[in-house]
Amino acid sequence: MSTLGTPTPLATVEETIPDAAARRKAGRTVRIRGSRPGWVVYGILSVVFLTGVFPLYWSFIIGSGDASSLRRPFAWVPGGNFWDNAIAVMNNPAVNFWPALWNSIYSSFLIAAAVVITSTLAGWAFAKLRFHGGPALLVFVVATMAVPQQLGVVPLYILFSELGWTGQIGAIIIPALTSAFGVFWMTQYLRQAVPDELIEAARVDGASMIRTFWTVGVTAARPAAAMLFLFTFVGAWNNFFWPFIVLDRQNPTLPVALSLLQSNYFVDYSIVLAGVILATIPLLLLFIFAGKQLVSGIMAGAVKG
Amino acid sequence: MTTTQQRPATRPRTTDDGPRQPRVISFSQKLSKWDLKFSPYLYISPFFLMFAVVGLFPIAYTAVISFMDWDLIRNSGEFIGFDQYVWILTQPHFWTALRNTFSIFVLSSVPQLILAIFIAAVLDRNIRAKTFWRMSVLLPFVVAPVAVGLIFTAIFADNFGLVNNWLTSLGLTPIPWHKDPFWSHIAIATMVNYRWTGYNTLILLAAMQAVNRDFYEAATVDGAGPVRQFFSITLPSLKPTLIFVIITSTIGGLQIFDEPRVFDQFGRGGAAQQWLTISLYLYDIGWGQWNFGRAAAMAWILFVIILLIGLLNLLITRTLVRDEGLHRELTKRQQRALEKTAKRDAKEGSR
Numbered sequence A: 001m002s003t004l005g006t007p008t009p010l011a012t013v014e015e016t017i018p019d020a021a022a023r024r025k026a027g028r029t030v031r032i033r034g035s036r037p038g039w040v041v042y043g044i045l046s047v048v049f050l051t052g053v054f055p056l057y058w059s060f061i062i063g064s065g066d067a068s069s070l071r072r073p074f075a076w077v078p079g080g081n082f083w084d085n086a087i088a089v090m091n092n093p094a095v096n097f098w099p100a101l102w103n104s105i106y107s108s109f110l111i112a113a114a115v116v117i118t119s120t121l122a123g124w125a126f127a128k129l130r131f132h133g134g135p136a137l138l139v140f141v142v143a144t145m146a147v148p149q150q151l152g153v154v155p156l157y158i159l160f161s162e163l164g165w166t167g168q169i170g171a172i173i174i175p176a177l178t179s180a181f182g183v184f185w186m187t188q189y190l191r192q193a194v195p196d197e198l199i200e201a202a203r204v205d206g207a208s209m210i211r212t213f214w215t216v217g218v219t220a221a222r223p224a225a226a227m228l229f230l231f232t233f234v235g236a237w238n239n240f241f242w243p244f245i246v247l248d249r250q251n252p253t254l255p256v257a258l259s260l261l262q263s264n265y266f267v268d269y270s271i272v273l274a275g276v277i278l279a280t281i282p283l284l285l286l287f288i289f290a291g292k293q294l295v296s297g298i299m300a301g302a303v304k305g
Numbered sequence B: 001m002t003t004t005q006q007r008p009a010t011r012p013r014t015t016d017d018g019p020r021q022p023r024v025i026s027f028s029q030k031l032s033k034w035d036l037k038f039s040p041y042l043y044i045s046p047f048f049l050m051f052a053v054v055g056l057f058p059i060a061y062t063a064v065i066s067f068m069d070w071d072l073i074r075n076s077g078e079f080i081g082f083d084q085y086v087w088i089l090t091q092p093h094f095w096t097a098l099r100n101t102f103s104i105f106v107l108s109s110v111p112q113l114i115l116a117i118f119i120a121a122v123l124d125r126n127i128r129a130k131t132f133w134r135m136s137v138l139l140p141f142v143v144a145p146v147a148v149g150l151i152f153t154a155i156f157a158d159n160f161g162l163v164n165n166w167l168t169s170l171g172l173t174p175i176p177w178h179k180d181p182f183w184s185h186i187a188i189a190t191m192v193n194y195r196w197t198g199y200n201t202l203i204l205l206a207a208m209q210a211v212n213r214d215f216y217e218a219a220t221v222d223g224a225g226p227v228r229q230f231f232s233i234t235l236p237s238l239k240p241t242l243i244f245v246i247i248t249s250t251i252g253g254l255q256i257f258d259e260p261r262v263f264d265q266f267g268r269g270g271a272a273q274q275w276l277t278i279s280l281y282l283y284d285i286g287w288g289q290w291n292f293g294r295a296a297a298m299a300w301i302l303f304v305i306i307l308l309i310g311l312l313n314l315l316i317t318r319t320l321v322r323d324e325g326l327h328r329e330l331t332k333r334q335q336r337a338l339e340k341t342a343k344r345d346a347k348e349g350s351r
Helices: A020-034 A039-063 A082-091 A097-128 A134-146 A150-162 A170-176 A180-193 A196-204 A209-238 A241-246 A254-261 A269-304 B002-016 B027-066 B083-089 B092-123 B130-142 B145-155 B162-169 B181-209 B213-221 B226-253 B278-288 B292-320 B332-350
Strands: B068-071 B076-079
Touching (some): A039 A269, A039 B092, A039 B181, A082 A097, A082 A269, A097 A170, A097 A269, A097 B027, A134 B027, A134 B226, A134 B292, A150 B027, A170 A241, A180 B027, A196 A209, A209 A269, A241 A254, A254 B145, A269 B130, A269 B145, A269 B181, B027 B292, B068 B083, B068 B292, B092 B226, B092 B278, B145 B181
Antiparallel strands (some): B068 B076
């Protein structure tokens, strides 16, 4: 144990030499691990995939039928009423579909952009600059991620009603402009993405701190910033609790508008589900174009987190 | 990019300076020193300023309000001590909400975690079209919780819902999805599982791929089958990630609001509070009964519950998943100690 070369526990179990049968079995498993798996694996994955797609497809079937389509036996083929139902959703005076769509788009966009900017700046400082109290502040930021949203809503509501901002989209944008997760994410990424020598080189060449940040930091941060943008956008788009509290029914976001679709005593599921599909299409489009980035973002965050 | 282009221009001049000489500190150098010292604070200030206003202030102020009888019209309150907490803890609705929240949390997190580990293990095989399959498990994640809730409310509708239609066509009795607390919890847990299983699968898959493949090879040489390998190598290596996933799903799961809110058209957790959750109850106290003092107390109770359950889960995961087989990085102190002994050994050996 006096040398550095033997840290693995595996080196100490040499005395258990497997018998011939076990060795043959072992050889087989080695081969299976490396080679392409059989149809069972693809079968399982297909079932998972179809489980994900089916509820959406079923919603489209019901959403393209009429008021009694839920009652009829299950059909695989969609009906022809989707556009009629969609137009009924758009024209429903209780729902305000178009304002809701616009509110969702621009509030999510602003929130995501602001989170990326504040998080990249703070993440750069935490990851690469030395300053008094830095590590302690970072621990503090991480700790706040455990605080539930519910803990802040009452004072925030009082604050915004004092300012007369309840019912305004600003009331959902302002509290979301920064994110503890975003700061943590950018710190983790920048710490390993930028070698300290690069910053020193830039400083030696006479670059100011902001110039170093701009040319070295922002350039390196781009991939992580793009993922953070995507996640924040999806999160802001889907957020319901706070917008539901602070926005009024005339000026909602899409999730708030959706929840109003079934608030009548009689629920016409063909209209409700047509609305669901209509509100989900933008994010499905985003998923088709940026799903790959979402996947690698989640997987990259997991290894470090 | 610009720095690399400028380098040739600046380099020769600095080398021409010759040996370094003591110089008077110029204004620009002073500026640069200030720049070095204060830039970090400048960079973190946008985050912390915003965070103080919309993060810290509300948390502290919720605590203050929770000890008050809040007057909505005057927008001020009167201190009444722990009365709001006592009121909440003596409400039968609170205990029902607590039971429902736990029940939905367990029904969603346990099957979800097992499924996620299983699917991740399948995705960890050497499959074709990796990106496609990984994307396919993530698809439900982009659907808004409210939309998922509405879809599954239709699927689990008592009359003519998809599941009950199938059950009746098979000659079975339909399930009272809304009337019975347990079945309503199953329905809501299904919504949560639908949206989050794929997300957690990808996190666990990333952790699985980080496991050193040599371990598996060594284990197969030692005669361990795939099942033994999974429990002795894969699962212990997943431990830090499992803790992360369990803690985050505890924080999220106990706050559940969106899905139970849209489980019927009234959104108040059912006629007999079958699926009333803590967050639904908080909303009802705050913005149904307009009692902010009680809602604030409720928020603090929820926070304490989340902390307690989070800690409990941390302890459970720590003891349940064994550490053996996990290759640990040496700590710096151990490394130094090892280096020291190695050096001493080398010295003594040469003598």
